[in-house]
Amino acid sequence: MNKGLKNLLMILLVFIFGSCGEKTENKKEIKTLVYTMAVEPITLDPYSVTDVYSRRVIKNVFDTLLESDENNEKVPSLAKSWKYLDDKTVEFKLNKDIKFHNGETLTSDDVKYSLEKAKESLKVGYYFDMIESIETPDLETVIIKTNEPSGTLFTTLAHAASSIVNKKDYENNKDKKFKPVGTGPYKLTDWEVGSKLVLEKNSEYFGIEPTIEKVEIKIIPEDNNRVIALQTGEAQIAFDLSASSLKSLENERDINIYTVESLGTNYLGFNTTHPKLKDIRVRQAIAKGIDMDSAIEVLFEGKGRRSTSILGPKVFGYKENTVPNYNTEEAKALLKEAGYDGNLELTLATGNVNISKQFAEIFQYQLKEIGIDLKIVTLDMGALLKETSNQEKSELFFLGWSNSTGDADNGFTANLHTVNYGIGNRFFYSNKEFDKLVDSGKNEIDQNKRLAYYKEAQDMVSKDLPFLPVSVIMYNSGVSNRIEGYKADALGYLKFNTLKIN
Structure with a gap:
């Protein structure tokens, strides 16, 4: 073999084996899926959970x-x-x-x-x-x-x-929050509080076998930072994106964007037992003092939808209700009748994600015009849920309800029934007639009769005004085109074992 040919073969061998090694390394790297969301789970004990962020993980572990x-x-x-x-x-x-x-x-x-x-x-x-x-x-x-x-x-x-x-x-686990044991496609192996959760595939899973070895769920509260993580390849999926962030991804060739109308709604809640809010005229004045349609138009850039119920429009039992119309003069008159003439101070508790803070600031600005001085308190999700369960302290709060069954009972019993007073029912609302209608719907198997009960219940709540519906929750996500099998879900969940990395 001549020297030139030998050298050429050596170069080819180095190239071939070097390339194989490089591909293997790349393959190892993309076995880890990085998924980002705005809010950290509160607990992975399934019987202590009321938030969608915790349930997103629970649905993969259990x-x-x-x-x-x-x-x-x-x-x-x-x-x-x-x-x-x-x-x-x-x-x-x-x-x-x-x-x-x-x-x-x-x-x-x-x-x-x-x-x-x-x-x-x-x-x-x-x-x-x-x-x-x-x-x-x-x-x-x-x-x-x-x-x-x-x-x-x-x-x-x-x-x-x-x-x-x-x-x-479960009987012996003293740390159920951080060490869940389920049968799900993934098992939790690490939780760095405030940073990320790590899931590894369950090789003995009975259902669809996971192809992705490891999933990192990174907690990134700031919208822009989730977008950057996606654009730079640090993450393959960015969830909980705002309308403006989604728009910024429209020209990204390697990123697919998804928008799905969820089953849930955002709302402005009232502690109906608070001395300043127990008079329905004050609640009506607040509702009339907010130009909700304009707020939604601005924050969702024309792609939002006004909510009229605690139920999303896709939920069984939903009824389009009448909401108070925007009228600042009527709002001022109602406040004056209730004994307030430009001198009402209230506190609004809200979460630390962008959309919540933006709505709170708009409410603060608009209510100033009718004589309400609104102080905003921003809290993380755990603290917000605790604060709004305190009957003595809670006043106004901005929250969302992500209906997790697609049935009206999930929204009504969890949020408004007396049985859940002070737990999920943060409005401290109690109406025996409403409770009876909801119970009748739960204990009826004729779907038409159930619809009738739930529609009457919604009319009752709309009249009592324990909360002001704001907007239908939209789930926006950006996904690398290397991910196969991604489907936008109206419940806000994603089963990682249904995905593949291309």
Whole structure:
């Protein structure tokens, strides 16, 4: 072999093997998916969760008996089948050989224990009021009896609050917030508070096998910084984006943008028992003193939608309601009737994400015109939820409700029913007639009758005005075109095991 040819072959070999090594390294690097969102989860104990940010992670770590498909129909998950034994009794058959992250095998005892723990919870127990008893005739059979024919049992069993835990672990786990043990496609391996959570794939998952080895969920409150992370390749998915941020990504060839109307709404809440707010004329004046349509037009750049209910328009039971019209003169007159003539001071608590702060500033500016001096207090999500549960301190607050079942009961019972007074019902609103309508809807299986109950309930709330609906929550996201299988979800969830990195 001549020297020139030998040198050429050596160069080719170096190139070939060097390239192979480089490709392998690149492949290793992209096995980690980086997903960014604005707010950090509060806890990963499924029976202590009321926020969508925590549930986004919980839905990847735990499973439920049933799941909701794209049309909000219920499909098998841990339960492979179910049937009615009578109109108040349902029998579920579990899939076999499902493993928890600690190696334990799922049994009907775990299901019974989990649902009973959920029912005992002060945070989510109201979802399970319809359950009278749970029987486990064998390790793969669960029989649930309800106290009345239930129109909400199946939606509840697909909810994150119905996540199934390992009985042995949960009884002995002193750090449920940070060390959850589920059956889900991913398991939590690290949580750097204030920074990120790390999930690693569950190689024994019974469902769609994850192809992505590791997921980093980075907490980046500032909208612009989430966009930059996506543009620079630091992240592959940026969630919770504003309309302006989404617009800035329109010309990015390597990034796909998604917008989906969620099932939830943003609202301006009133502590209806506070001395300054218990007079409905004050609440009406505030509602009339805000030009909500203009605020939405500006903040969502023409792509927002006014809300008229605690329910999103896609939720079963939704009804378009009449909201107070913008009229500053009528607002001033109402305040004067209530004993305030340009001298009302109020405090508004809001979250630390951009859209919340922007709405708060607009409210502050507009209410000044009718004689209300509004002080804004910005808090992180955990502190905000705690603050608004304090009946003595809370006044006004800006929050959102992300309906997580697609059913009206989820919005009404969680936020407005007396059973949840001071827990999820931060308005401290109590109306026995309203409660009766909601309970009737929950205990009815005829869908037309349920609709009638819920529409009447919405009319009642609209009249009592414990909150002012603001806007329908829009879920905006930017996604690298290297990600396959991404689907915008109206619930705000993303199952990482359905994704692939191209």
